[in-house]
Amino acid sequence: MPESPEIDEALSLIAAGRYDDAAALCSRVLAARPLDVGALHAHGVAELKRGRYAQAVESLERALEQAPENPALLNNCGEACRLNGETERAFEYFKRAIQIEFAIPMAHVNIGLAMRSLGKAREAEHFFKNAILLDPEMERAHFELAELYREEGHTPEAIERYREALAVSPGSSRAHRQLASLLLREGRTRDALEAASEAVRIDPRDGHAHFILARALLELCSDREAEASYLRAVELLPALSPHAQRRVVTVRRTEAGDWAARENGQYWQLARSHSLQVPRVNTIPAEAAASWTVGQLNEPVAPEMFLCRIADAEVLPGDFTVLTRSGDALIGGLVNWAHHYDHRGRFVVHAADDGRLLLDLPGRCETLDEPCAVMGGAGDYFDWLFGGVARLWALEQQPRATGLPLIVAEGLDPGRQRLLESLGVETSRLRPLPEDRTFRCAELYVPSLPVAGDWVSPLAVQFLRRRLLASASPVGNAGRRIYLSRGAMSSRRVANEHELLPLLARHGFESVNAAALDTIELIELFRTAQALVAVDDEVLANLVVSPQGAKIGAIVAYGIHRPRAYFVSAQIGQDFTYLQAEPHFESNPVHAECDAALPPDSLEQWLARLQ
Numbered sequence: 001m002p003e004s005p006e007i008d009e010a011l012s013l014i015a016a017g018r019y020d021d022a023a024a025l026c027s028r029v030l031a032a033r034p035l036d037v038g039a040l041h042a043h044g045v046a047e048l049k050r051g052r053y054a055q056a057v058e059s060l061e062r063a064l065e066q067a068p069e070n071p072a073l074l075n076n077c078g079e080a081c082r083l084n085g086e087t088e089r090a091f092e093y094f095k096r097a098i099q100i101e102f103a104i105p106m107a108h109v110n111i112g113l114a115m116r117s118l119g120k121a122r123e124a125e126h127f128f129k130n131a132i133l134l135d136p137e138m139e140r141a142h143f144e145l146a147e148l149y150r151e152e153g154h155t156p157e158a159i160e161r162y163r164e165a166l167a168v169s170p171g172s173s174r175a176h177r178q179l180a181s182l183l184l185r186e187g188r189t190r191d192a193l194e195a196a197s198e199a200v201r202i203d204p205r206d207g208h209a210h211f212i213l214a215r216a217l218l219e220l221c222s223d224r225e226a227e228a229s230y231l232r233a234v235e236l237l238p239a240l241s242p243h244a245q246r247r248v249v250t251v252r253r254t255e256a257g258d259w260a261a262r263e264n265g266q267y268w269q270l271a272r273s274h275s276l277q278v279p280r281v282n283t284i285p286a287e288a289a290a291s292w293t294v295g296q297l298n299e300p301v302a303p304e305m306f307l308c309r310i311a312d313a314e315v316l317p318g319d320f321t322v323l324t325r326s327g328d329a330l331i332g333g334l335v336n337w338a339h340h341y342d343h344r345g346r347f348v349v350h351a352a353d354d355g356r357l358l359l360d361l362p363g364r365c366e367t368l369d370e371p372c373a374v375m376g377g378a379g380d381y382f383d384w385l386f387g388g389v390a391r392l393w394a395l396e397q398q399p400r401a402t403g404l405p406l407i408v409a410e411g412l413d414p415g416r417q418r419l420l421e422s423l424g425v426e427t428s429r430l431r432p433l434p435e436d437r438t439f440r441c442a443e444l445y446v447p448s449l450p451v452a453g454d455w456v457s458p459l460a461v462q463f464l465r466r467r468l469l470a471s472a473s474p475v476g477n478a479g480r481r482i483y484l485s486r487g488a489m490s491s492r493r494v495a496n497e498h499e500l501l502p503l504l505a506r507h508g509f510e511s512v513n514a515a516a517l518d519t520i521e522l523i524e525l526f527r528t529a530q531a532l533v534a535v536d537d538e539v540l541a542n543l544v545v546s547p548q549g550a551k552i553g554a555i556v557a558y559g560i561h562r563p564r565a566y567f568v569s570a571q572i573g574q575d576f577t578y579l580q581a582e583p584h585f586e587s588n589p590v591h592a593e594c595d596a597a598l599p600p601d602s603l604e605q606w607l608a609r610l611q
Contacts (some may be wrong), residue, residue: 004029007038014046022046037066041073044080053084071101079110082117090114105135109144116148124148139169146178155182173203180212189219207236215350218358223250226358230349234360242346243436245363253341253355254328256308256446263326270397270448271305271459278570281563282577284602291561300567303333303452305459307394307401313444315407316361317433318346320376322446329357333448334374336387364437368405371443372431375406380538381519382564384409384416386451389423390460394447401445403429410434415519422471422520454564461571464544468523478547481509481610482525484534488515491593492535494555495584500603504533507607514539531610533603535596536578540565548573553606557583557596577606 006029013022026043029036044060047053060077067073078093094111097104112127125148131141146161162179165172180195193216199209214229227248234241260267278300283289308330314323319341322330332338335345342351349358373395377388388408395401406425410432417427433439450460483504486493494500501511512525514534526532526542529550534540536554543552543565552569556578569576581596588594 004036004038007036007042010039010042010046014042014049017049019046019049023050035062035066037063037070037073040066041070041076045076048076048080048083053080056080057084057086069100071097071104071107074100075104075107075110078107078114082110082114087114087117103134105131105138105141108134109138109141112144112148116144116151121148121152137168139165139172139175142168143172143175143178146175150178150182155186158182159186171202173199173206173209176202177206177209177212180209180216184212184216184219189216192216193220205236207233207240210236211240214358218250218350218356219352221352221354221356223356223358226250226350230358230360241360243360243362247361247363247365248349249323249359249361251323251327251329251357251359253331253351253357254324255332256306256330256334256448259324259326259328259330260308263324266309268307268398269304270307270394271302271457273304274302276300276302276455276458276567276571278567281566281570282575284577284579284605288558288578288580300455301452302455302457302459303449305394305450305457306333306448307398308446309400310444310446311442313441313446314365315374315433315439315441315444316347317410317435317438318378320374320378320407320433321345321347322374322444329359330446334446336383336449336451337453362435362437365440366437368407368431368439368441371404371445372407372439372441373401373404373445374447375408376449378409381416382538382541385464385541385544386456386460386564386568387449389420390450390457390464391447392423392425393450393459393463395445398445401447404445405429405431407431407433407439407441413519415521419519419523423467451564454562454567456564456567456571458571461544461568465572468545469527478528479530480528481507481531482529482533483509483511484514484525484532484539485511486514486535486537488513491588491595492537492557493587493595494535494581495587495595495597496600499600500598503600503603503607507610509533533579533606536560536562536565541568543569543572543574546572546574549575551575551577551610553577553579553603555579555581555596555598557581557591557594559583560592575609577609579603579606 010022010025023043023046026039026046029039040059040063044056047056047059057080060073060080063073064077074093074097078090081093082090091114094107097107108127108131112124115124128141128145131138142161142165146158149158149161159182162175165175176195176199180192183192183195196209196213196216199206200213210229210233214226214233217226217229230248257267259265281289310324312325319335321335331341335341342348347359347361349360351357375388375391377384406429408430450457487497522539522542523545526546529546531551533553536556552574554565558580566576579598579602581598583594583596585594
């Protein structure tokens with residue numbers, strides 16, 4: 001690079017991190033000397049540091065027109081291309097650089113990064129090791145090799161390489177931070193705490209290091225320090241928290257029965273857990289039944305049903321987790337898929353091995369002075385009906401809990417409100433819980449969920465069937481054969497519906513647009529269905545009111561196995577069959593939302609059973 005006072009000054013500005021000033025100075029030089037290689041190179045590097053990769057490529061390629069054999073220029077231009085998403089082009093520049101001068105360690109690192117982004121792990125490893133051979137004191141080469149091993153799951157090798165990076169550069173905050181993260185994952189908590197603390201000491205503004213430190217502190221029972229570290233992490237990285245205003249608390253995960261025994265709380269066991277006796281699921285084709293093994297790894301069970309009364313409790317939005325004033329989080333039996341809560345709970349920052357949870361809660365807490373009960377019911381219609389409305393059964397078993405205001409999800413549509421009114425639950429009783437706050441209740445009744453995963457309690461099925469049928473108007477047109485179409489919807493459509501409709505019509509099926517019906521109308525439709533073909537989705541919750549012996553064909557995309565509708569249908573005594581369809585993956589990036597084509601032969605086989 002030609003030496004001049006202006007270029008020397010620009011390089012000094014870059015070294016000092018003053019990239020805007022360096023770029024401005026180079027622009028002034030280039031206005032006078034447009035072909036100045038030194039100015040073009042320095043300008044490209046300044047733009048690279050500013051994250052303006054396209055502009056960096058432009059300046060560096062102009063410099064290369066004047067000095068095509070400059071390996072430093074080639075290397076920097078390759079790096080700008082790599083960061084601009086032009087990996088193949090970057091590789092060509094890096095290759096030319098080391099062909100001209102092999103002993104450029106940074107060029108080998110950059111080729112390694114390009115190889116890694118192309119999924120060529122072994123090639124990347126080769127070039128990172130080349131860089132280390134050329135310069136054993138190069139922290140970047142050790143670090144990137146450690147990152148490669150980390151991505152591949154080679155944890156011991158990654159830890160060793162992070163330590164190598166720190167041996168040559170003890171002041172590397174990122175190496176301390178990444179090492180801390182791996183050590184924490186490996187259960188080496190005190191070593192992780194030491195590494196994270198060092199990362200924070202070196203760079204107090206490293207939000208990711210503060211976050212790892214918070215998790216390590218929680219594992220070591222330093223709850224207040226963990227909360228403070230997490231808040232500092234959020235201050236530096238606001239995207240970590242879902243809330244504009246937040247409260248960070250530490251609670252311990254506790255079963256409701258254990259809480260009641262310890263705190264002398266009120267807990268009523270209403271029904272014991274027991275196995276669910278249901279027949280083996282039917283599928284077409286028959287060999288698909290292996291994927292629908294009832295209960296998957298475990299035999300299906302109906303969950304224990306209970307009701308507890310809690311003084312001074314807090315209810316969280318979404319999953320309706322209940323926090324007690326004694327610092328307990330009541331999750332088991334109250335939140336579905338509770339065994340996933342530690343990793344999927346929306347407010348969980350970190351779950352310690354001993355059951356303590358670091359939670360990031362909405363900052364607003366609204367007080368309800370009146371006695372209340374949790375109905376819940378967030379999620380889709382199936383979750384709302386069986387995880388919300390069905391909980392009314394437990395409340396009705398305790399006279400003091402009958403008729404109380406009900407905490408529900410915000411935004412109930414008019415159809416669901418009408419359904420509740422038909423069951424005697426007036427809208428005035430509902431206390432919708434917005435997403436931006438929690439409810440603190442002076443007196444709270446909490447009924448257990450009548451579902452466990454996809455398993456549904458017989459009590460829930462019987463209660464909903466009895467109450468929904470009792471509140472319905474007399475059946476006018478029973479014995480209908482119905483095809484419930486999702487053709488007007490944006491996902492999970494039957495891709496070859498036009499091919500199937502004539503076949504269904506020949507067997508007396510009428511096609512009904514599911515999108516045109518509200519909740520009450522769907523329930524009325526299902527009450528009259530003696531035979532039903534529909535895509536397996538939330539609407540099949542309404543099978544709870546369909547006749548015993550009704551024949552149900554549920555269309556499901558290959559690879560999706562969620563038998564919740566089956567666990568309702570089988571308990572009523574309906575003839576339920578999963579009709580396996582071929583997903584059209586191009587229709588939606590989410591497998592479960594894909595359109596699917598049902599082979600006409602499969603439908604013919606199912607229709608033959610109606611005779």
